[in-house]
Amino acid sequence: MVGVVPDYRRRGVGRPVLLAGMEYLRSIGVYDIGLNVNRDNAPALRLYNSVGFQKVRELHWFEFKLGDAAPGR
Numbered sequence: 909m910v911g912v913v914p915d916y917r918r919r920g921v922g923r924p925v926l927l928a929g930m931e932y933l934r935s936i937g938v939y940d941i942g943l944n945v946n947r948d949n950a951p952a953l954r955l956y957n958s959v960g961f962q963k964v965r966e967l968h969w970f971e972f973k974l975g976d977a978a979p980g981r
Contacts, residue, residue: 922955930959 910929912921933941944967945952 917951922951923959926955926959 910925
């Protein structure tokens with residue numbers, strides 16, 4: 909997982925971090941990289957697209973928090 913501390917976002921930090929990670933993976937013999945990103949995360953989508961990632965599928969994530977509500981209500 910890669911991220912940038914909020915105070916440093918939009919300062920050009922993400923691209924070098926991503927590229928360094930990709931180069932490291934290449935150096936150890938990894939040639940296919942997959943990632944997950946929230947479709948509402950426009951800055952991350954722009955970054956990933958700008959370095960050549962392409963959308964190959966969409967995942968739908970469901971959660972249900974157990975608490976006072978019983979399932980099915």
